[in-house]
Amino acid sequence: MERVDFRDQISNNKLRSYFLMAIIFVVFVLFGYVISFAFDPGFFFIIMIISIIFSLSYLLISYYNSDKIAVASVGAKLASREKHKQYYNLVEGLTIASGMPMPKLYVMESFQINAFASGRDPNNAVICVTTGALEKLEKRELEGVLSHELSHIANYDIRYMTIVTVMVGMIAIVSQIFLRSLWFRSGDSRNNGIFIVIGIIMAILAPIVVSLIQLSISRKREFAADASAVKFTRYPGGLVKALKKIQVGHFPEEKKVSKAVAPLFFSNPFKGWGSTHPPLEKRIEVLERM
Amino acid sequence: MALIWWILGVVLLIAIIFMYYYNRFQVLLNRIDNSLSQIDVQLKRRADLIPNLIETVKGFVKHETSAIKAVTEARKALVSAKGVVDKVKADNKLESALKTIFAIAEGYPDLKANTNFLELQRELASTEDKVAYARQYYNDSILTYNNLSTTMPGAFFAKLYGKKEREYLKITEAEKKPVNVKF
Numbered sequence: 001m002e003r004v005d006f007r008d009q010i011s012n013n014k015l016r017s018y019f020l021m022a023i024i025f026v027v028f029v030l031f032g033y034v035i036s037f038a039f040d041p042g043f044f045f046i047i048m049i050i051s052i053i054f055s056l057s058y059l060l061i062s063y064y065n066s067d068k069i070a071v072a073s074v075g076a077k078l079a080s081r082e083k084h085k086q087y088y089n090l091v092e093g094l095t096i097a098s099g100m101p102m103p104k105l106y107v108m109e110s111f112q113i114n115a116f117a118s119g120r121d122p123n124n125a126v127i128c129v130t131t132g133a134l135e136k137l138e139k140r141e142l143e144g145v146l147s148h149e150l151s152h153i154a155n156y157d158i159r160y161m162t163i164v165t166v167m168v169g170m171i172a173i174v175s176q177i178f179l180r181s182l183w184f185r186s187g188d189s190r191n192n193g194i195f196i197v198i199g200i201i202m203a204i205l206a207p208i209v210v211s212l213i214q215l216s217i218s219r220k221r222e223f224a225a226d227a228s229a230v231k232f233t234r235y236p237g238g239l240v241k242a243l244k245k246i247q248v249g250h251f252p253e254e255k256k257v258s259k260a261v262a263p264l265f266f267s268n269p270f271k272g273w274g275s276t277h278p279p280l281e282k283r284i285e286v287l288e289r290m
Numbered sequence: 291m292a293l294i295w296w297i298l299g300v301v302l303l304i305a306i307i308f309m310y311y312y313n314r315f316q317v318l319l320n321r322i323d324n325s326l327s328q329i330d331v332q333l334k335r336r337a338d339l340i341p342n343l344i345e346t347v348k349g350f351v352k353h354e355t356s357a358i359k360a361v362t363e364a365r366k367a368l369v370s371a372k373g374v375v376d377k378v379k380a381d382n383k384l385e386s387a388l389k390t391i392f393a394i395a396e397g398y399p400d401l402k403a404n405t406n407f408l409e410l411q412r413e414l415a416s417t418e419d420k421v422a423y424a425r426q427y428y429n430d431s432i433l434t435y436n437n438l439s440t441t442m443p444g445a446f447f448a449k450l451y452g453k454k455e456r457e458y459l460k461i462t463e464a465e466k467k468p469v470n471v472k473f
Contacts, residue, residue: 089416096328097423099321099431234426 013156017163021059024167027206028055031174034202037195039181058170066162067104067126070118070264076108076128087134090143091127094150097232103127103153112251113137113242116264117149117158125153132251137242144229144239145266151228157221161264168207175203219278226283227290236287243267243287247280311447318435322456325428326374332420333368333377336384339417340365343410347391350401354394360387374459381421388414425459432456 032051036044062069081088087105095102103119106128113133119125127149133142152158178199230236246267262268268277344358351358364384371377392411395401402408436455439448448454 085412086416089419093416093419093423096332096420097427099325099427 010154010156013160017156017160020160020163020167021063024059024163024170025055027171028052028058028174031178031202034195034199035178038199055170059166062166063120063163066158066166067119067124070116070162070165071106071126071128074108074116074128076106079105079107084134086139086142087129087146090139090146091150094143094147094232098150098154100150100154101125103150107131107134113145113246113249113267115145115149115266117152118162118264119153119158120162121156121159122153125158127153136245136249138238140235140238141242141245142238143233144235144237144242147229147232148225148239148266150232151225152221155221155224155228157225158264161221165264171206175206178203222277222283223286226287230287230290236290240284240287243280243284247284308447311444312451314438314444315435315448315451315453318431318438319453322428322431322435325424325431329374329421329424329428330377332417332424333381336381336414336417336421337365337368339410339413340384343388343391343407343414346404346407346410347395347401350398350404351394354391357387357390357394361391363387378421378425378459385418429458432458 028051029048032047033044035051036047079087084105084107087107091105092102100122103117103122103125104127106126108128108130110130111132112130113136115127115129115133117125117127127146129142129145129149133145137145152161226239229239233239265277267280340361344362347358361384364380364387368377368380368384371380395407438444439453439455
């Protein structure tokens with residue numbers, strides 16, 4: 001496996017984040033363009049203005065509230081210091097080891113052993129673990145998992161992944177709206193058939209392409225986060241044991257988790273749904289060589 | 291005319307490079323100082339927990355005065371130690387004295403089950419973890435600083451600004467291992 005320096009990884013992630021945001025914006029405007037021609041070119045300017053305003057506000061709102069959106073979408077609650085003392089202590093230790101600010105800590109109800117991190121930068125980050133992880137993992141194992149999540153924050157993976165998630169959600173919404181609106185189209189036969197076809201093709205293809213992007217990007221990141229997790233704890237054993245516990249455990253699929261946020265998680269919350277994560281065996285193997 | 295602009299541009303660029311390296315050194319040195327104080331904070335927290343622990347243990351264990359005394363002494367040494375190396379050494383002594391106490395507690399079921407005692411034990415273990423992490427970060431910060439100040443072109447600026455290589459915090463023995471108190 002090629003080695004990536006952390007600083008390169010970070011600037012890479014920042015750059016790609018901005019690039020993606022620009023792409024989202026362009027795609028959105030393009031959608032508006034096609035839609036306006038598909039329906040009525042007379043409304044071109046109005047539709048364009050609306051789509052620009054909508055896409056900008058969608059991007060900005062989700063960028064600045066990504067942590068809250070992610071936490072709310074899985075129904076997680078703020079962890080209390082009294083009840084989850086070990087959780088707090090472990091993360092505090094890890095922030096000392098990594099020199100990072102303390103993220104906000106959340107807990108979500110679930111039998112699965114899982115966790116995720118979100119936010120736009122280390123100063124506005126959250127870590128969320130499942131109650132299953134808190135109950136079933138030993139101290140060092142939990143520490144390994146938390147360290148993995150903290151490295152997602154340190155590497156700015158959270159920003160990038162959040163923006164990708166936002167993009168997936170938005171494109172899905174827009175293509176749905178477009179496809180459905182075709183039903184209500186007035187039956188006049190102006191010369192806009194070609195735009196309707198383009199629109200339909202875009203509406204069908206865009207979500208697929210975007211999910212493929214989403215799948216490919218999150219796998220590499222998991223290896224990188226495992227590696228930096230070990231850099232913080234200097235103890236691969238904890239993470240290995242946690243991964244093995246997830247491997248042998250048979251947990252019911254998580255119903256509350258939207259598929260859009262799956263790549264944010266420590267291990268895939270769904271069975272057999274694409275591969276947002278590299279196989280556990282592979283991750284364990286790489287860690288055991290460290 | 292164009293030549294003047296070129297010269298101005300080059301001068302500005304050089305000034306920026308000089309400033310960049312100066313700031314970089316300063317930032318890294320500040321980080322080292324800050325991580326050093328972080329070790330201090332955690333050690334102090336540890337020392338603060340001890341009197342509480344002693345009180346709790348004394349309530350259950352009447353005859354093991356020498357072990358209790360050893361902990362009190364070690365704490366005193368830790369509080370009065372000057373310099374981070376001495377402090378960490380004192381902390382190591384405290385650690386082994388605590389091990390004896392926790393081993394003794396084995397023979398006292400009431401003490402072992404005492405929530406206050408368990409709580410303190412957990413706190414002590416977690417502060418010990420944090421001390422270890424703070425030391426790790428301190429050494430990491432020194433590594434970053436030393437890498438910059440001993441490789442080119444940083445080495446040139448280090449000499450210019452009179453920045454010297456820093457020493458790692460070296461304390462031998464089984465320091466990385468956290469206390470394992472098994473019941």
